[in-house]
Amino acid sequence: MTINDRIYGKVKIEEPVLLELLKSSSVLRLKNISQFGIPDKYYHIFKNYSRYEHSVGVMIFLRKLGATLEEQIAGLLHDVSVLAFSHISDWVFANGREGVEDYHDTIHEKFVKRTEIPKILEKFDFSLKRILNLENFSLLEKEIPDLCADRIDYALRELNPKLVRDCIKSLINFNGEMIFNNEKSAFNFAHKFLELQTKHWGRHEAMIRYHLFSKALKIALAQKILSEKDFYKDELFILNKFEKSQDKTIKELLKILKNKELKIKSNLGKKSKKIVKKFRYVDPKVIFNGKLIRLSQLSPQFVKILAQHRKINKKGLIV
Numbered sequence: 001m002t003i004n005d006r007i008y009g010k011v012k013i014e015e016p017v018l019l020e021l022l023k024s025s026s027v028l029r030l031k032n033i034s035q036f037g038i039p040d041k042y043y044h045i046f047k048n049y050s051r052y053e054h055s056v057g058v059m060i061f062l063r064k065l066g067a068t069l070e071e072q073i074a075g076l077l078h079d080v081s082v083l084a085f086s087h088i089s090d091w092v093f094a095n096g097r098e099g100v101e102d103y104h105d106t107i108h109e110k111f112v113k114r115t116e117i118p119k120i121l122e123k124f125d126f127s128l129k130r131i132l133n134l135e136n137f138s139l140l141e142k143e144i145p146d147l148c149a150d151r152i153d154y155a156l157r158e159l160n161p162k163l164v165r166d167c168i169k170s171l172i173n174f175n176g177e178m179i180f181n182n183e184k185s186a187f188n189f190a191h192k193f194l195e196l197q198t199k200h201w202g203r204h205e206a207m208i209r210y211h212l213f214s215k216a217l218k219i220a221l222a223q224k225i226l227s228e229k230d231f232y233k234d235e236l237f238i239l240n241k242f243e244k245s246q247d248k249t250i251k252e253l254l255k256i257l258k259n260k261e262l263k264i265k266s267n268l269g270k271k272s273k274k275i276v277k278k279f280r281y282v283d284p285k286v287i288f289n290g291k292l293i294r295l296s297q298l299s300p301q302f303v304k305i306l307a308q309h310r311k312i313n314k315k316g317l318i319v
Contacts, residue, residue: 005053007156007164008060015069017124018059018076026080026115030055032234035154037086038213039235042257045205049157051086055079057153062139065149065173071137073126075149078140079104081111083231084238087278091214092221093228099276108132111232138176145283145294147171147178155193158200163188179285179292186284186295187302193282194309202277207317208262211275216253220245276316281306 001013001022013019021027030052034040040048059076067075082104083089090096094103104111109132112118118128134141142148152171156164170185171178180186200206220226225245230238243254256262283306285292296303 003056003060005057005060007057007153008064008168011060011063017069017073017120017126020120020123021073021076021117022056024116024120026112026117027052027055027076029234030079030082032236033082033084034086034235035157037088038209038257039085039239042213042254043209044260045203045209046158046200051079051082054154054157057157058140058149061149061153064168065139065171065178067137067139067149067173070126070130071140073121074131074134074137075140077112077117077131078134078150080115080117081105081108084233084235085213085217085231088210088214088217089231091210092217092231096210096214097273097275099278101278139173139178142178145281147180147282147284149178151280151282152178155189155196158196159192163192174287174292177285177292179287180295181287183286183288183295183298186286187299190282190284190295190302191305193280194305197280198309198312201280202313204317205262207275207277208319209257210277211317211319212253212257216250216257217242219247219250219253223247225250272318274316274318276313279310279313281309 001019003011003013005011013022031050033051034048035051035054036043036046036048055076055078058078059072062072062075087096087101090101090103094100112128112132121128121131130136140149142151152167156167159167166185167189170180170182172181180189217226220242221228225247226238226241230241242250245251283294283296285294286298288298296306
């Protein structure tokens with residue numbers, strides 16, 4: 001199989017386990033899951049791409065960094081438990097409004113064990129237990145503010161081609177850890193990552209769209225139009241049920257979300273609540289004089305920029 005990825009180019013996949021996983025229904029389901037959480041017709045901020053594209057991208061990036069086949073498998077599967085509408089599920093079923101977006105991580109093992117994936121891994125002598133424990137894979141997943149394939153890939157898909165090329169060229173696998181080989185590239189990426197946080201992922205329009213869309217979904221759940229099990233399928237399945245609702249509030253919320261421009265204002269009142277988006281940032285490690293040093297230790301300018309963006313995110317939005 002040859003994959004033509006818009007970030008990494010053409011990549012030939014020959015390993016039987018990867019080929020079978022790529023054809024599995026659980027992985028293909030991700031083609032109908034929006035990376036940004038809300039389908040394009042209700043979002044309008046940036047053009048969406050699918051969780052499938054991201055998951056395959058993570059696998060390819062790990063491959064380019066020389067990761068083991070086991071880690072590539074884990075990379076391909078790391079988001080397979082993402083529910084329909086991605087992080088909207090955090091706002092519907094968990095604490096997304098408080099900036100916590102990890103619901104799919106809490107159900108990952110339970111989700112995967114109900115799929116065909118365990119049998120595929122067993123067929124090719126890979127340990128399901130090891131694959132499910134992402135702590136085994138230091139290139140794939142790291143806590144903020146470290147670099148990892150997951151964090152790098154979803155950022156690269158929104159950056160300009162010149163910066164993307166520089167990042168891919170400058171990122172290296174250093175004893176199982178992802179780092180930049182020069183300070184300039186590290187600064188450019190970390191700075192743009194913060195701009196994505198403030199101008200896209202955490203901007204007020206994204207917050208209000210998340211708030212309104214999740215509110216409509218919660219109404220649909222309360223009225224039995226939808227069930228939690230529906231979210232384990234894909235967005236096309238849910239939208240087919242959801243958009244047919246004759247509920248006045250749901251119809252009004254969806255009508256508002258279809259507008260390309262929303263009037264955003266904080267509402268102060270007795271029932272007002274503050275909502276925030278998860279604060280995403282990176283503070284990359286860089287090889288400097290033969291040692292690994294964080295960008296924040298090398299660049300006072302970056303420290304200042306980071307503080308500014310953190311302050312903006314902390315303000316949130318009153319709804």
